[in-house]
C-alpha cells in the first residue's frame with residue numbers, strides 16, 4: 120500500500136512500516152521552545168531528572184513572543200532561558216531576531232525531517248516537506264532529552280487546489296476558505312496534504328501561510344511535497360545540500376480528498392470570534408476598524424510586506440485607524456528596508472514594530488481597547504486573543520489589511536489595486 | 537472512581553478562554569495564573585469549583601495554542617477531569633501529560649450542576665442526577681499508561697524512555 124507524506128516521513132524516522140493509526144516512536148531532528156512555553160519546559164526537564172540533551176545543536180530557544188520584554192516577570196523568564204542556553208550549549212535566538220516559525224523556515228527545517236515545537240504553529244515548516252507539529256512544554260522537554268517522541272501516525276486529507284488566483288486573492292484567502300469549509304475542528308488529528316497545479320506554482324512564502332493555518336482546522340500537520348521551489352528556497356538560505364525530494368506515493372490512501380478551484384475565490388475575512396466564521400471582504404464593507412496589524416508567522420514575510428506596500432504607496436492610513444507592521448524576522452526587516460517598503464509604511468502613517476510576534480497574542484505592542492476592532496493578518500481571532508476580551512478581531516490577507524487601513528473600514532483590496 | 541459536580545461549558549472553549557494571553561506574564565507564577573482560569577467565559581468559576589468537580593464541554597475543547605499552562609491550571613483548580621464531545625489535539629496531549637484525564641462522551645446528556653460518577657477503568661460515566669450512563673471514548677494505550685503514572689514526567693522517571701509494549 121502506498122504512503123502519504125506523513126506515513127513516509129514517520130516510517131523513515133521510526134524505522135518501521137508506519138500507516139495511519141499506528142503509534143510510533145520517531146526520531147526528532149529539531150526541537151524548539153519559545154519564551155511563552157520555554158520556562159515550563161525547562162522546569163519539566165529538570166523534574167524529569169534526565170539531565171541531558173540528546174542533540175543540542177538541533178534544539179533552539181526563541182525569545183519572540185514578549186520581545187522586547189514588556190514586564191519584569193517576562194524579563195526574568197528571558198533570563199532563565201538565556202542562562203539555560205549558555206549552560207547547555209543549546210542555541211538561542213534572542214530578542215529582535217524574529218518569530219520562531221519564520222526563523223525555523225529560514226535557517227533550520229529541511230524536507231523529510233521531524234520538527235517538534237512547543238508552539239501550535241510549528242506546522243508552518245510542513246511547507247518545506249518536514250513533518251512539523253506543535254506540542255506542549257512537557258512533550259518538547261522530553262523530546263529534547265531523549266531525541267525522540269511518540270506520535271500517532273495521522274490519517275491525511277488530500278487538498279487538491281486547481282486554478283489560479285484572481286488579482287487581489289492570496290494563499291491567506293485560500294486558507295480562510297478551507298477552514299471555513301471544513302471547520303475549526305474539521306481536521307483534528309489529521310494531516311492536511313496540499314497538492315495540485317495551484318500549489319505547484321505557489322511560492323514558498325504562500326506555502327508557509329497555508330501550512331501555518333492547518334492547525335486552525337485542528338490539523339496535526341500541513342504538508343507539502345518538496346520540489347524545485349523548495350530547493351531554490353533552501354539554496355537562497357545557504358542549505359541547498361539539505362534538499363531532498365519527498366512526495367507521497369501515487370497510490371497513497373487518504374481519508375478524504377477535497378478539491379478546490381480557486382479561480383472564483385474572492386478576498387476572504389474571518390469574523391470575530393472564530394477562525395471558521397468567514398465572509399467575503401466586500402460583504403463586510405462599512406465595518407469600522409481602529410487598528411490594522413500586518414505581521415505574524417502567517418503573513419509577516421517579505422512578499423506580504425511587498426503586497427501591503429504596493430497598496431499603501433503614496434496613500435495614507437485613515438486618521439481613525441492605527442497601522443502596525445511587524446516583520447517576521449530580522450532578515451525580512453532588512454530586506455524590506457532595502458526594497459523601500461518600510462519607508463512606504465512610515466510615509467503612510469504606519470508604526471513599524473521590531474521583528475517578533477508583536478501584538479498577536481495580547482502581550483504588548485498594540486493591545487486593543489474596549490469595543491475596538493482590529494483587522495489582522497494573523498491566524499487567530501479568539502475572544503481575548505489580542506489582550507482584551509471586549510475587543511474584536513478580523514483576519515485577512517496583507518492586501519485586505521492595507522486596503523482596510525486606508526479606508527478605515529473592512530475593504531476588498533481590489534478597490535485599491 | 538471520581539465523583540463530583542458538572543460545570544457546563546459550550547463548544548470551542550479556546551486556550552485563550554482558559555488562560556488568556558493578557559496573563560502571559562504569569563506563566564511562571566502558576567498559582568496567580570490559576571486565579572484567572574476561564575474568567576472571561578465564567579467569571580465566578582474559580583470561586584465555585586471544588587476539588588473533584590468536572591468541566592463538561594461541547595466540541596473542540598482546548599483549541600488554539602500549545603500553552604500547557606491551560607491544562608496545568610485546570611488541574612490546579614482541583615478539577616478531576618474534563619468531559620467533552622471532542623478535544624483539540626495539543627490540549628488533549630498536554631492534559632494527559634500533566635495527569636488530567638480528558639474524557640470523550642456525549643455531554644449533551646449532562647447539565648450544569650449534575651452530580652457525576654466517573655469510572656475510568658470501566659470506561660463510563662454515570663450521571664447520578666439523571667441516572668443516565670454514558671460510555672467514554674477509548675484512547676491510545678500509550679496515553680493510558682502515561683495517565684496511570686500521573687503524567688509524562690513521572691512516567692519517564694519510572695521507565696526512562698517511551699515504550700510501545702503493553703503493561
Ligand code: SF4
Pocket residue numbers: 184218219220238240415416417475476479480497498
Ligand atoms: S506570530 Fe502569533 S501565532 Fe505566530 S508564533 Fe507568534 S504569537 Fe504565535
